Each structure stands twice: as structure tokens, then as C-alpha cells.
Amino acid sequence: MFASNLLLLLAIILPLASLLLALRPDWQQAYRYCLPLLPLPALLAGLTLGPDASLELPGLLLGGRWGLDELRQVFLVLTATLWLVAGVFAVGYLKVHYLRRFCVFWALTLAGNLGLVMAQDIASFYSFFALMTFAGYGLVVHEGTGEANHAGRVYLAMAVVGEMAILSGLLMAAQQAGSGLLADLPAAVAEADRRWLIMFLLLAGFGVKAGLPLLHFWLPLAHPVAPTPASAVLSGAMIKAGLLGWLVTLPFGEVSLPDWGNALVILGAVGSLGGAVLGVRQRRPKTVLAYSSISQMGLMTLMVGAALANTEYAGPLFAVMALYVLHHGLAKGSLFLSTAMALPAGRGGQWLLWLLIALPGLSLAGLPFTSGAASKLAMKELLKPGNFEFAMAPYLPMLMSAGAVATMLLVWRFLWVQRAAASVGSNPAFMCLGWGLATAGSLVLFWWLPWPGAVPDKAWLATMVHESWSLFWPILVATVIAALAWRSVKQR
Amino acid sequence: MNLSVLMPVFALMTSLVASVVLFALPERGFRLRTTINLVAAILKIALVGMMIWGVAQGREYEAAFTMVPGVEFVLRADALSMLFAGLSALLWLLTTIYAVGYLEDSPNRSRFFGFFSLCVASTMGIALAGNLFTFFLFYEMLTLSTYPLVVHRGTTKALRAGRNYIIYTLTGGAVLLFAIAWLHGLVGDLRFQEGGYFSDIAPSMQGPLTIIFVLMIVGLGVKAALVPFHGWLPQAMVAPAPVSALLHAVAVVKAGAFGIIRVVFEIYGLEAAKDMGLLAGLSVVAAFTIIYGSTRALYQVDLKRRLAFSTVSQVSYIVLGLCLFGPVGVAGGLVHLVHQGIMKITLFFCAGNYAETLGVHRIDELDGAGKRMPGTSVAFTLGAFGMIGAPPLAGFITKWTMGSGALAVGMDWVVAVLVISSLLNAAYFLPILHRLWFAEQCEPWPHERRWGRLETSAWLLWPPLITAALMLVAGLIANLPFSPLSWAELIVAREVAL
Numbered sequence: 001m002f003a004s005n006l007l008l009l010l011a012i013i014l015p016l017a018s019l020l021l022a023l024r025p026d027w028q029q030a031y032r033y034c035l036p037l038l039p040l041p042a043l044l045a046g047l048t049l050g051p052d053a054s055l056e057l058p059g060l061l062l063g064g065r066w067g068l069d070e071l072r073q074v075f076l077v078l079t080a081t082l083w084l085v086a087g088v089f090a091v092g093y094l095k096v097h098y099l100r101r102f103c104v105f106w107a108l109t110l111a112g113n114l115g116l117v118m119a120q121d122i123a124s125f126y127s128f129f130a131l132m133t134f135a136g137y138g139l140v141v142h143e144g145t146g147e148a149n150h151a152g153r154v155y156l157a158m159a160v161v162g163e164m165a166i167l168s169g170l171l172m173a174a175q176q177a178g179s180g181l182l183a184d185l186p187a188a189v190a191e192a193d194r195r196w197l198i199m200f201l202l203l204a205g206f207g208v209k210a211g212l213p214l215l216h217f218w219l220p221l222a223h224p225v226a227p228t229p230a231s232a233v234l235s236g237a238m239i240k241a242g243l244l245g246w247l248v249t250l251p252f253g254e255v256s257l258p259d260w261g262n263a264l265v266i267l268g269a270v271g272s273l274g275g276a277v278l279g280v281r282q283r284r285p286k287t288v289l290a291y292s293s294i295s296q297m298g299l300m301t302l303m304v305g306a307a308l309a310n311t312e313y314a315g316p317l318f319a320v321m322a323l324y325v326l327h328h329g330l331a332k333g334s335l336f337l338s339t340a341m342a343l344p345a346g347r348g349g350q351w352l353l354w355l356l357i358a359l360p361g362l363s364l365a366g367l368p369f370t371s372g373a374a375s376k377l378a379m380k381e382l383l384k385p386g387n388f389e390f391a392m393a394p395y396l397p398m399l400m401s402a403g404a405v406a407t408m409l410l411v412w413r414f415l416w417v418q419r420a421a422a423s424v425g426s427n428p429a430f431m432c433l434g435w436g437l438a439t440a441g442s443l444v445l446f447w448w449l450p451w452p453g454a455v456p457d458k459a460w461l462a463t464m465v466h467e468s469w470s471l472f473w474p475i476l477v478a479t480v481i482a483a484l485a486w487r488s489v490k491q492r
Numbered sequence: 493m494n495l496s497v498l499m500p501v502f503a504l505m506t507s508l509v510a511s512v513v514l515f516a517l518p519e520r521g522f523r524l525r526t527t528i529n530l531v532a533a534i535l536k537i538a539l540v541g542m543m544i545w546g547v548a549q550g551r552e553y554e555a556a557f558t559m560v561p562g563v564e565f566v567l568r569a570d571a572l573s574m575l576f577a578g579l580s581a582l583l584w585l586l587t588t589i590y591a592v593g594y595l596e597d598s599p600n601r602s603r604f605f606g607f608f609s610l611c612v613a614s615t616m617g618i619a620l621a622g623n624l625f626t627f628f629l630f631y632e633m634l635t636l637s638t639y640p641l642v643v644h645r646g647t648t649k650a651l652r653a654g655r656n657y658i659i660y661t662l663t664g665g666a667v668l669l670f671a672i673a674w675l676h677g678l679v680g681d682l683r684f685q686e687g688g689y690f691s692d693i694a695p696s697m698q699g700p701l702t703i704i705f706v707l708m709i710v711g712l713g714v715k716a717a718l719v720p721f722h723g724w725l726p727q728a729m730v731a732p733a734p735v736s737a738l739l740h741a742v743a744v745v746k747a748g749a750f751g752i753i754r755v756v757f758e759i760y761g762l763e764a765a766k767d768m769g770l771l772a773g774l775s776v777v778a779a780f781t782i783i784y785g786s787t788r789a790l791y792q793v794d795l796k797r798r799l800a801f802s803t804v805s806q807v808s809y810i811v812l813g814l815c816l817f818g819p820v821g822v823a824g825g826l827v828h829l830v831h832q833g834i835m836k837i838t839l840f841f842c843a844g845n846y847a848e849t850l851g852v853h854r855i856d857e858l859d860g861a862g863k864r865m866p867g868t869s870v871a872f873t874l875g876a877f878g879m880i881g882a883p884p885l886a887g888f889i890t891k892w893t894m895g896s897g898a899l900a901v902g903m904d905w906v907v908a909v910l911v912i913s914s915l916l917n918a919a920y921f922l923p924i925l926h927r928l929w930f931a932e933q934c935e936p937w938p939h940e941r942r943w944g945r946l947e948t949s950a951w952l953l954w955p956p957l958i959t960a961a962l963m964l965v966a967g968l969i970a971n972l973p974f975s976p977l978s979w980a981e982l983i984v985a986r987e988v989a990l
Contacts, residue, residue, distance in 0.1 A: 059972040061884055062892065101929070123892065127883035134882065141930050149930070160918045164911045171892070171907060175899040
């Protein structure tokens with residue numbers, strides 16, 4: 001008990017305490033090497049603590065409570081892992097230029113991101129969410145270019161509006177619930193007279209972070225201009241905070257809301273396909289990846305819609321979403337980190353590197369025997385039209401396949417522009433290590449990380465062989481389209 | 493004579509005596525003057541701290557004597573007065589430290605610190621006043637003792653601002669006096685009383701009482717900078733930074749707001765004021781002031797002027813909170829008395845540091861100041877986020893409590909006001925933060941001074957760091973006993989007992 005409380009506390013305190021290293025300019029080199037250590041207690045907490053670990057802090061804010069449950073555990077493992085590998089990468093990536101400032105904003109954003117996953121009371125949750133949002137600005141504008149400042153302005157303006165929507169939504173929900181705990185919100189929102197307003201505010205507020213269509217404008221501007229390790233955590237972990245916000249506040253499992261389900265499925269489809277359409281037209285690898293994130297979040301929005309439409313499937317869908325979050329976070333993190341990697345001189349080495357860069361991408365598209373295939377199969381299992389009765393339900397499988405094609409197209413586009421952008425040279429050891437860890441996490445480690453309990457057990461190998469065609473054809477279709485497009489460009 | 497009579501008197505005397513001694517000191521006695529200042533301030537904190545402890549146990553401290561038949565002079569320490577007295581005592585110490593550093597080698601320091609102490613004595617008197625008459629005495633004394641501080645530099649601009657200030661506040665004072673006299677004629681001498689007097693009044697009294705209420709709000713609203721009586725406040729910016737800090741955070745605007753609290757709570761009574769429809773009107777004025785102040789702040793290029801309009805906006809949170817009739821909303825308004833104080837004083841200290849150390853007055857001159865003055869800039873950043881209402885700072889606690897309170901009584905539009913105000917706050921504070929931390933310094937500082945190893949004089953650096961830390965603590969431990977929020981809830985429990 002004591003040890004688990006200490007670990008939960010340390011997970012937040014360590015990143016915050018590291019700010020002391022910023023007191024003196026000559027400690028900044030030491031600070032740089034501490035970055036990978038900061039998420040370690042959180043990772044340990046995610047891996048070792050049971051889903052019922054919790055810590056009461058009655059004096060904090062309006063009464064604090066931090067802890068884990070099955071959903072938060074997966075989010076915490078992903079968040080901590082991603083910040084860890086990105087931190088390792090950052091040690092090699094960073095230059096002396098504004099080093100101290102970068103470390104400060106890194107630690108603050110990290111503390112916010114970990115904290116919001118663990119927070120179980122409303123005030124802590126909102127506090128950490130705001131900390132992450134505002135500190136994230138420091139990472140976005142770090143390079144100080146005009147482009148970065150512009151992206152930062154858009155990021156901040158939308159983030160502030162989002163924060164206000166979240167605040168109003170939480171206020172109303174908390175007022176209805178008469179409680180300061182997040183766990184009491186869904187039931188209260190379900191019964192509220194102004195349910196539509198509360199839900200709208202929360203959906204839109206968190207939707208800014210999650211890159212919901214029409215609220216996504218900041219995302220393709222901000223993610224590419226940030227330093228590469230920051231892009232990785234922005235797109236892999238922070239974007240998921242919006243999703244987590246939805247999952248812990250909206251009335252899942254309380255009441256079936258087919259209208260909201262329809263609306264979100266449509267929004268999700270627009271995000272998933274629209275993100276791809278916009279993404280394939282981009283010329284910079286990181287921008288393509290940012291649109292890919294929007295597209296992937298579209299698929300998750302689709303699941304959120306389905307879960308809202310049918311109380312029965314909310315629980316299982318949560319588990320699948322958690323799995324999807326884990327998969328996407330690791331794969332996208334690895335892809336973002338790979339954009340800064342220089343190619344080795346030898347031809348064999350180049351081929352190996354391209355393979356390792358491409359694999360997490362293929363995993364996103366659902367290549368059999370990857371994490372993507374695992375989560376896509378789990379998703380398919382649940383989103384069968386027979387399970388749902390709302391208007392958009394029959395289209396779900398089609399949308400999922402279309403999403404897979406779109407994802408693969410984006411991966412091709414990414415590899416294409418990345419090839420043009422890549423330079424030949426050597427990489428600092430820490431960068432290789434960080435990227436290697438991220439890739440290994442996406443391809444190998446994924447299978448050992450704690451899976452949410454409600455996901456069907458891992459008798460996947462046989463299923464994957466059985467389903468390999470259904471998983472593979474979208475990749476094939478996308479590849480054919482990409483090849484045709486490439487030929488037409490070449491002929492012109 | 494037992495101790496409970498003397499405590500409020502002692503608390504008042506510390507600064508009164510200090511003031512007299514300071515006037516008498518020769519200009520050169522830097523060390524002696526500083527010692528007297530600090531000893532008096534620390535003594536006062538100790539006295540107020542003891543009274544706070546006692547009041548929490550349910551004790552009351554009171555000293556009273558009859559001045560002329562029918563008119564009493566009453567000093568009293570109750571939960572509400574301790575909220576204001578505690579704030580003033582604490583911030584006076586910090587402002588004194590700051591002022592010592594700020595005026596290190598400027599002329600007329602004896603005069604300055606004399607009036608400075610007098611000003612704090614008046615504030616203490618306002619906090620401890622036990623009836624309207626006593627309140628009014630100190631309210632006017634505050635006007636007279638702040639005037640020399642506003643015009644301290646003696647420039648034409650300062651004199652003009654001072655004249656403006658005195659016209660506004662004396663007029664307000666006259667209106668207030670008229671209202672008090674009228675009320676006195678109607679019902680006699682009224683001590684402040686928890687729950688107020690007018691819970692059941694004859695219909696014939698309703699008319700005069702409504703007019704008196706409006707007059708009192710006008711009289712007090714001048715100092716509280718309610719629109720349209722706020723005109724003096726932005727002009728008073730010519731005053732030295734410690735004075736601005738005091739005017740905006742503790743003394744003048746808070747005296748107005750505190751007076752409104754006393755009138756609503758302890759003369760009229762919250763319930764009666766609401767039933768007579770007085771609070772509805774007041775809430776509209778407060779809400780308008782909040783939006784108006786923030787909007788004007790957006791267009792200021794001078795840092796102190798932007799902060800001044802921000803004060804106009806923020807002080808009205810307190811007034812709006814009162815109008816939310818209901819324990820939660822009222823507590824939100826009350827706690828903002830303290831929260832706004834520590835946040836705004838931090839910002840003004842910082843603005844003073846930029847002016848003194850770098851010669852920077854305009855916002856566009858702040859580029860890259862974060863690197864040159866990291867401590868000050870961290871404090872400023874926290875202050876700005878506090879004003880925006882970002883958690884876990886003090887401002888968030890206010891906003892959350894007021895928002896919940898408003899929803900609880902069905903005044904949903906207040907949440908919209910809070911949100912709009914926060915957005916405007918973000919719009920005028922965040923660009924400053926960007927300049928501080930992320931913009932490159934392009935031009936040399938207008939007028940740079942060096943103080944050894946630190947970014948500025950230690951006298952100037954520590955006060956904002958401490959108040960910024962207080963602001964963080966007030967938010968973080970809002971749920972513990974003796975936090976400003978818990979204290980405000982204690983007051984509400986005693987006043988309203990709903």
C-alpha cells in the first residue's frame with residue numbers, strides 16, 4: 001500500500017522536481033541526461049501496480065485522488081513508454097541552443113500528461129490537462145522560426161478555447177453529479193437536463209486535443225514544427241489525452257445515444273478519410289504523419305461513437321480502444337522519430353533502415369502479425385453490424401476497410417517524401433537507441449505490455465492466418481493505387 | 493481591560509505608531525527606518541495571526557466607545573474582517589520590503605513611508621471597523637493617505653492623476669456619507685451583524701432602503717472601480733510600483749469591495765438584498781465591469797495600464813460572487829478578495845522590477861526579458877496564469893467555486909461571463925508571456941541597472957517570488973483548513989447559515 005502510494009506520488013513529483021535542475025545554467029547538460037529517467041516511476045507504476053491502486057490527497061485542490069484502473073493502466077504504460085524512448089532520443093537530438101528551456105517545458109508537459117492519466121478527481125485532471133496544454137506550447141515554438149510561432153499561436157488559441165469548453169462542461173457535469181470525482185460524472189451526465197450541452201462542450205473541448213475534424217487545424221501545423229522527440233510525444237501520447245478525456249467523462253454504459261453515435265461515426269469517418277486525402281498532398285514527412293494521426297484518431301472517434309450508441313458494447317469497446325491507443329502510440333512515435341534519422345552509407349544498411357522505418361507504418365495499416373493487425377481484429381470483432389442498431393452501424397466494416405486503405409496510402413506517401421528528405425550520415429548513439437527502442441516497442445514489446453482484460457485473449461496467431469486476406473487486401477489496394485500514382489507522376 | 497478588547501486596537505496601532513515615528517525620522521536614517529517598518533509589519537502579522545486563530549475557535553474581539561450619543565466607534569475582529577486583515581497584514585510586509593528596495597535612493601522617503609504606514613493603518617481600520625460610521629472614518633482616511641503616495645514623484649502627470657483620484661474618491665465618499673447619514677436617520681446606529689438587519693421590513697421602508705443601497709454601492713463602487721466609476725484607476729498608474737501594488741491588491745480597490753461585502757452581508761443581509769431585487773442589478777453591473785475591464789486591457793500597450801484595466805475587471809469578480817446568492821458562489825466571491833490580492837500584487841511587483849531593472853514600461857519592450865530576469869518572469873508567468881484561471885493556481889479555485897455556485901442557483905449566464913473573461917485574460921496575458929520567454933531580444937534595454945549576481949536587487953526579487961508561491965499554495969491546498977477558500981467557507985457558514 002505504502003509502496004504503491006509512493007510510486008504514484010513519485011510518478012508526478014519526479015518530473016516536477018527535476019525543474020530544480022533548471023536553477024543554474026551550468027546544470028543544463030546534466031538535465032539533458034535526466035530526461036529519459038523522468039517517466040520511469042510512472043512506467044513502473046503502470047507495469048506493476050494493480051488496477052485498484054489509488055492515492056487519496058484530501059488537502060489537494062478541491063480534494064484530490066490519483067490512481068489507476070484498467071483503462072488508465074494502458075494509457076499510463078503507453079504514455080510513460082513513449083516519453084521514455086522520446087527522452088532517450090532527445091538526449092542525442094538536442095543541441096545546446098535553448099537546451100535548458102527545452103528541458104523545462106519537456107518536464108512540465110510530461111508531468112501534465114502523466115498526471116492527467118492518473119487523476120481520478122476533476123480538479124486534478126483539469127489541472128494536469130491544462131499544464132500539459134500550456135507547457136506543450138513551449139515545445140511547439142521551440143525552434144523560434146516564424147513558422148513555429150505561427151503554429152504556436154494557432155495551437156494556443158485553439159487550446160485555450162478548448163480548455164474553456166472543457167471547464168464549462170466539467171463544471172456543469174460536476175454540479176449535476178454533486179461530486180468532485182471523475183467516476184461520478186458519466187451517470188450524472190446521462191441524467192442531466194442539459195445533457196446535449198454538456199456532451200457537446202466536452203466532446204468539442206477534448207476534441208481539440210484529439211484532432212476532431214474542424215478542430216484539428218492546429219495539429220498539422222504544430223506537430224511538424226516541433227523538435228522531433230516532441231512531435232513524437234505530441235502525436236503519440238498527448239493527442240490520446242483528448243480521447244481519455246472523452247472516455248472518462250461521457251456517459252458510456254449509462255444510456256444508449258444513437259444520435260450522438262451517428263454523429264460521431266460520421267465525424268470519425270470524415271476525419272479518417274479526410275485526413276488521408278489531405279495528408280497525401282503534403283510534401284513534408286512530419287506533416288504527412290500528422291495527418292495520419294488525424295486519420296487514426298478518426299477511427300477511434302468512430303469507436304467512441306459506437307460505444308455511445310450502445311451501452312452494452314461500451315465496456316468491450318473501451319478495452320479495444322485502449323489496445324488501439326497502445327498500438328497507435330508506439331507505432332506513430334517510432335515513425336515520428338524515424339524522420340530525424342540519417343541513412344547509413346552502405347546499401348545494405350539503408351535497406352535495413354527502410355525496412356525498420358516501414359514496418360511500424362505497415363503495422364498501422366494492419367499488416368498481419370503486427371500490433372495493428374491485433375487491434376484491428378479486435379475492433380472488427382466488436383463492430384460487426386449485428387451488434388449495433390443505429391443508422392450508421394451497417395457502414396462500420398466498410399469504413400474500417402476504407403480507413404485501412406487510407407492509412408496505407410499515407411504510409412506510402414510518407415515513405416516517398418521521407419526518401420526525398422533523408423540525408424546520408426551518422427546518427428548520435430542516443431538517437432539510434434531511442435528510435436530503436438520505439439521501433440522495438442511497436443513491433444515486439446507490444447505483445448508483452450499489459451493488455452486490457454476485456455480484449456479476447458491472445459490466441460491471435462491462428463486467427464491472423466485465417467484473417468490474413470481480409471487484413472492484407474487493403475494494403476494491396478493502397479499499394480496498387482500508390483504505384484499507379486507514382487507512375488503517372490513519373491510520366492509527367 | 494482584557495486582551496480580547498485590546499487585540500484589534502493593537503493591530504491598528506502598530507501601523508499608526510509606526511507612521512508617526514516614520515514621519516519624524518530624518519531622511520538619512522535608512523537602517524532605522526527599515527527596521528521600524530519591518531518590526532511593525534511583523535508585529536502586525538503576529539497580532540492578526542493570533543486573532544485569526546481565536547476567531548477560528550469562535551472567539552470575537554471587540555473594542556468600542558461612544559463618541560457622541562448615538563454614534564459609536566467600534567473595532568472588532570470577526571471572520572470577515574480577518575479575511576481582509578490577514579491579507580493586508582501579509583501583503584503589507586511584502587510590499588514594505590519591496591518599497592525599501594524600490595525607493596533605495598530616491599528623495600522624500602520619510603514622507604513616503606509615513607503615508608505608506610498611514611495607508612495601511614486605514615486599511616486595517618476598514619477591515620476591523622465594527623459599524624458603518626467607523627468604516628467611513630477609515631475609508632476617508634485611506635483616501636487622504638493615499639493621495640500623497642499617488643503624487644509622490646511630483647511630476648505634472650502625477651499631480652494630474654492625483655487630482656483626478658481625489659475628485660473621484662472624495663465624491664464617492666460624500667455620496668457614501670450621505671447614504672450612511674440617511675440610514676442612520678431611519679434606523680439608528682447599526683453595528684455590522686451576521687445575517688444583516690432587514691430580513692423582515694415594512695413595505696414603506698423598501699423605497700428608501702433601495703435608494704440608500706444604490707447610493708452606498710455608488711460610494712463604495714468608486715474605490716472598487718465599478719464601471720463607470722473606474723476612471724481614476726488607470727490614471728493612478730503614475731504612482732511608484734509599490735503604491736500601485738498596494739492600491740490594486742490590498743488597499744483602495746479592496747476597501748471598496750470589502751465595503752460592498754459588509755453592506756450586503758451585515759447591513760442588508762444576503763437574503764433581504766436578494767428579495768428586494770438589489771443583487772440582480774448589482775450582478776449586471778459587476779458582469780459588465782468584468783467584460784469591459786478585460787476588453788480595455790487588451791488594447792493597452794503600457795504594461796502597468798494593462799494591469800490596471802485587468803484590476804477593474806478582476807475586482808468585480810468579488811462583487812459578482814456576492815450576487816450569486818448561495819453558499820458556494822458567495823464563498824467564491826469572498827475568496828477572490830484574497831486571491832486577486834496575491835495575484836495582482838505579484839504582477840505589479842514584477843512590472844516594477846522590469847521598470848526599475850531594465851527601464852521597460854511598454855509590453856513590446858519585454859522581448860527576451862525572461863532570460864535576463866528569470867525569477868521575476870517566473871513570478872509574472874504564474875501571476876498571469878492565475879488571472880486566466882488556469883489550475884492549480886488560486887484564480888482557478890475562484891473561478892471553479894463561482895462557476896459551481898452560479899450553476900447551483902440557476903444563474904448559468906455567469907459561467908459564460910467567467911469563460912469570456914478568461915478568454916480575454918488569455919488574450920492579453922499570453923502574448924506577454926510569449927515575449928518574455930520565446931522572443932529574442934532585438935534592442936538593448938532602455939535603461940539597465942545591475943545589482944551584482946542577482947537579476948535585480950534582492951529586496952525587489954523576493955516579494956514577487958513569495959507572493960507567486962503563495963498563489964500556488966492557495967490553489968494547491970484549497971481544501972485544507974486556514975486556506976483562503978476554507979476561511980471563506982467558514983465566513984459563509986456563519987453569515988448565511990443556509
